[in-house]
Structures are given as C-alpha cells and as structure tokens.
Amino acid sequence: MRSMLFAGVLLAMPLATAAATQVQVVGLFPNAAVVYVDGQRKLVRAGQTGPGGVQVISADSRGAVLRVDGVERRYELSREYSAGFAAPSRAQMSIAQGAGGHYWVAGSIDSQPVQFLVDTGASSVALNEAQARRLGIDYRVNGKPMVVSTASGTANAWRVHLSSVKIGPLEVLGVEAVVIEGGSPTEALLGMSFLNRVSWREDQGMLRLESKI
Known part of the structure; x- marks a missing residue:
C-alpha cells in the first residue's frame, strides 16, 4: 500500500x-x-x-x-x-532486538502513547479497532473502506491519515495508516508508511533509525 x-x-x-x-x-x-x-x-x-x-x-x-x-x-x-x-539536525535512535528477533518500541500517535512492533513487511502503520478507538481515530467517518490481506485471511479495513507518529526523537507528520476490523494486529504495527520517511538499517541486532531532515 x-x-x-x-x-x-x-x-x-x-x-x-x-x-x-x-x-x-x-x-x-x-x-x-x-x-x-x-x-x-x-x-x-x-x-x-x-x-x-x-x-x-x-x-x-x-x-x-x-x-x-x-x-x-x-x-x-x-x-x-x-x-x-x-x-535542523538529524534525530537518531537505536532499538535493540527483542525476543523472537522482533523490534519493540514505545511511541505515540497524535501525542497518545502506543507500543509499536516494527514490521518491515507491513506496507503501512496498522491498528486494530480497539486501538483506533482509544486513540480517538474516527476511522468509520474519516477513513476510506478497503479490504486487506492478513495472516488469517482477508479483513475489512479503513485507510486513514494520522497527524503525527513519533518514536523517541523521530517524528513523522501526515502518516498513512490502516485500521483493521477486529482484534488483529494485537500490537500496533510500525510499517513502511513510517519507515519509508526515515533512514533505517539493521546492524548486529540493532535497528538504527535517523530522520531525513
């Protein structure tokens, strides 16, 4: 996406x-x-x-x-x-690899706290319905209906735009996201609609990110 x-x-x-x-x-x-x-x-x-x-x-x-x-x-x-x-100087941060080889990081969406799972296979930031409601995202009114493929099959979803997504010192404004019907994903996915807007690389069990401006 x-x-x-x-x-x-x-x-x-x-x-x-x-x-x-x-x-x-x-x-x-x-x-x-x-x-x-x-x-x-x-x-x-x-x-x-x-x-x-x-x-x-x-x-x-x-x-x-x-x-x-x-x-x-x-x-x-x-x-x-x-x-x-x-x-402005470029902001930088590093995330240590966690259990199962995953990268977890605390961040925020529109200034509301969120625990992210970094997922380079996800085309965009992804949330389930409960997460979106907690963040005050009116996805059924402001989102565009769509169908997405998940590990368990297809699901109804809504494409939305988030004003701000932030992890550590890195903040990206105007980020595309998908709200998926039901309880999956269980953790908010930090996908490529955010990662494409920063520079990142994996280095010996660390994910290193840097702002582009």
Missing part, C-alpha cells in the same frame, strides 16, 4: 517578514502543509494557524499559500536553503 502523499519531505525557501520569522515548508499533503517555524515543526491544515502565527490558507502538490505577519503569498517547494539558515 503506497503512501498518498503529494510530496515527501522537502525544504523550501523561508519567508522574509518584518519580524524576521524563519519559516520553511518541509512537506505537502492534500489541504495541509508541514511548516517549520523558528525551530518548531508542525502539520497545519488549511484554515488553521501553526507555530509563530503562520496560517496555511491552502496547499496542493506544487506548494502552499501561507499568511505570515498578515502577508499572504504562495510558496513552492525547493531543495535550496536560504543563506544563513541552518538546517
């Missing part, structure tokens, strides 16, 4: 404002943008206000319209850094 993101994490030219607010657009989604403002990074949906009072007016696959200090303009993504602006 491939991610439906319009753009990966890219870096855009910061806006120049009278207040010298440092603003970058570091990701684009349908009607939402990830803005990086003076050291704070947040997914902001159209019509909402993010860090530093930056408001997202609209966003599409080509860029976002932002209102900063009352000035509204459209900015396209760029891989360029502006002169004098330092890129």
Whole structure:
C-alpha cells in the first residue's frame, strides 16, 4: 500500500517578514502543509494557524499559500536553503532486538502513547479497532473502506491519515495508516508508511533509525 502523499519531505525557501520569522515548508499533503517555524515543526491544515502565527490558507502538490505577519503569498517547494539558515539536525535512535528477533518500541500517535512492533513487511502503520478507538481515530467517518490481506485471511479495513507518529526523537507528520476490523494486529504495527520517511538499517541486532531532515 503506497503512501498518498503529494510530496515527501522537502525544504523550501523561508519567508522574509518584518519580524524576521524563519519559516520553511518541509512537506505537502492534500489541504495541509508541514511548516517549520523558528525551530518548531508542525502539520497545519488549511484554515488553521501553526507555530509563530503562520496560517496555511491552502496547499496542493506544487506548494502552499501561507499568511505570515498578515502577508499572504504562495510558496513552492525547493531543495535550496536560504543563506544563513541552518538546517535542523538529524534525530537518531537505536532499538535493540527483542525476543523472537522482533523490534519493540514505545511511541505515540497524535501525542497518545502506543507500543509499536516494527514490521518491515507491513506496507503501512496498522491498528486494530480497539486501538483506533482509544486513540480517538474516527476511522468509520474519516477513513476510506478497503479490504486487506492478513495472516488469517482477508479483513475489512479503513485507510486513514494520522497527524503525527513519533518514536523517541523521530517524528513523522501526515502518516498513512490502516485500521483493521477486529482484534488483529494485537500490537500496533510500525510499517513502511513510517519507515519509508526515515533512514533505517539493521546492524548486529540493532535497528538504527535517523530522520531525513
């Protein structure tokens, strides 16, 4: 199951404002943008206000319209850094291999605590219905119905988008996930919709991960 993101994490030219607010657009989604403002990074949906009072007016696959200090303009993504602006350092973490050769890690979804089982064979983050309800995910209203294949056969499911998935210092915004009908998987699966957005490798019983920005 491939991610439906319009753009990966890219870096855009910061806006120049009278207040010298440092603003970058570091990701684009349908009607939402990830803005990086003076050291704070947040997914902001159209019509909402993010860090530093930056408001997202609209966003599409080509860029976002932002209102900063009352000035509204459209900015396209760029891989360029502006002169004098330092890129955020890359976050890193390591997970030790557990029983059965699995990797378990405590994290969060939309700031709610979750115990993850890292699963490189899962195409996306996966939750069962009880987990989704505990996290306040209204998957039946906001999700897209689908059928998925599991170890025990096929099952009804709903494709959703999570605002934030975080493990340790690594946070990915706008992550595709699947809520599966019933009680499987028993643990939340940290699948490739998260892992593809970070750098990772296995090294002598350790899973080493690093942010891409």
